Amino acid sequence: MTTHLWIDAGAGVAGDMLLGALVDAGAPLGGIQAAVDAVLPATVRLVATDATRAGLRACKVDVEVLATDQSDRRWSDIRGLLDSAPISEEVRTTALGVFALLARAEAHVHGVEVAEVHFHEVGAWDSIADVVGVAAAVHLLGITSVSAGPVALGSGTARTSHGVVGVPAPATLELATGWDVAPVGEGELTTPTGMALVRGLTDSCEGLPAMRITASGTGAGTRDVDGRANVTRVVIGELDAAGEVDLSGPTPQPLWVLEANVDDLDPRLWPGVLESLMAAGAADAWLTPILMKKGRPAHTVSVLCDGAHRAALREVVLTHTTTLGVREHSVDRVSLGRTWQSVTVRDEQVRVKVSLDADGNIVHATPEFEDVRAAAAATGAPARVVLAEATAAAHAARTGTGPTSTPATPEAPTLP
Numbered sequence: 001m002t003t004h005l006w007i008d009a010g011a012g013v014a015g016d017m018l019l020g021a022l023v024d025a026g027a028p029l030g031g032i033q034a035a036v037d038a039v040l041p042a043t044v045r046l047v048a049t050d051a052t053r054a055g056l057r058a059c060k061v062d063v064e065v066l067a068t069d070q071s072d073r074r075w076s077d078i079r080g081l082l083d084s085a086p087i088s089e090e091v092r093t094t095a096l097g098v099f100a101l102l103a104r105a106e107a108h109v110h111g112v113e114v115a116e117v118h119f120h121e122v123g124a125w126d127s128i129a130d131v132v133g134v135a136a137a138v139h140l141l142g143i144t145s146v147s148a149g150p151v152a153l154g155s156g157t158a159r160t161s162h163g164v165v166g167v168p169a170p171a172t173l174e175l176a177t178g179w180d181v182a183p184v185g186e187g188e189l190t191t192p193t194g195m196a197l198v199r200g201l202t203d204s205c206e207g208l209p210a211m212r213i214t215a216s217g218t219g220a221g222t223r224d225v226d227g228r229a230n231v232t233r234v235v236i237g238e239l240d241a242a243g244e245v246d247l248s249g250p251t252p253q254p255l256w257v258l259e260a261n262v263d264d265l266d267p268r269l270w271p272g273v274l275e276s277l278m279a280a281g282a283a284d285a286w287l288t289p290i291l292m293k294k295g296r297p298a299h300t301v302s303v304l305c306d307g308a309h310r311a312a313l314r315e316v317v318l319t320h321t322t323t324l325g326v327r328e329h330s331v332d333r334v335s336l337g338r339t340w341q342s343v344t345v346r347d348e349q350v351r352v353k354v355s356l357d358a359d360g361n362i363v364h365a366t367p368e369f370e371d372v373r374a375a376a377a378a379t380g381a382p383a384r385v386v387l388a389e390a391t392a393a394a395h396a397a398r399t400g401t402g403p404t405s406t407p408a409t410p411e412a413p414t415l416p
């Protein structure tokens, strides 16, 4: 089951607006504050209040800064803060991905190298808190995929540390390249941080997808203007609305494969690279030994992922390996309908991944090996026997031909 987040930025998006919408949808403010505190100890306090925007109730999140801020930080300062903070790898990867996008956009519009980028407003503590807060909220809500609709950028001018700039601000425009834009509204409706959050969370620009909606939230922007509610909305739902088991048979799912050939990485680093890729949301990650030009032994690192995780995973490949580039191509994955089933083996619970055909018959039953290992350790039975018993119990439970739990001291069954 996929817990999907859809972002409605049709009236604009900024970091605090998206954070307000996620809090309104149920993300716990205490958990978000804890993640922000881990990056910026005793520096900012998040306060959520109800506000009204053009007659709509919305959640306004204010970031109260508790100390004097220098607000002019290099990209390397922010990377250092995020790299060393005791936060989950998912939150770190998302926040780093968003700031990497901001750094690239700033480098592009000012014509400097990424390493030379100085953030002004977007590097201030309140912006760091918005980015880390949104990353933490997404994680705390258990979101597994993200998409967003067209973004309203606004019009007119904005007063910034660069002076007065046209709207969309240069960095926002750069970040919006390749995204659909809704041509509505006056003023700076979308900020660089808001646009970077959208692009960092997803590559998928679409209308509200078909799903069973479980929550929604509305986040308030700073200004209240007549005729258009200055809000960002989020909608959260379960994408497989038909129920736990998808019996529609094999259906192609659009995914991405990211790849790079690498011949100069210390081989001891590869297991950690694969771990980081899986932690950052890869559906699968693997290495293939290859022979490169000049007869050099090397590896291709391959990552399978959905569009929502593509940008963050590209960043992991670029930062955790020595490659200078990543090849990306879209693929269709065709998979069997599947579900998880819990069976009892020798009084221990073992989860079994069950693949089903269009009639609901089991094609494969694969016990979760960590559960098998734990059950074997708890009961003293060989893991080989627990594995076979869990497989047999899953088949029996599905076909109704036997008990869902095996006896306490059975003979080891023959593997099906």
Ligand SMILES: O=C([S-])c1cc(C(=O)S)c[n+]([C@@H]2O[C@H](COP(=O)(O)O)[C@@H](O)[C@H]2O)c1
Binding pocket: 014, 015, 106, 109, 118, 119, 120, 121, 122, 123, 127, 158, 159, 160, 161, 162, 165, 169, 170, 171, 172, 188, 191, 192, 193, 194
């Ligand atoms: O802070 C930086 S580097 C910055 C760059 C730019 C460019 O477009 S270049 C614009 N701004 C303006 O700062 C405020 C705040 O932005 P947030 O993303 O932190 O909400 C906004 O008006 C931007 O246009 C800042």
Ligand code: NI
Binding pocket: 106, 109, 110, 162, 171
């Ligand atoms: Ni700038």
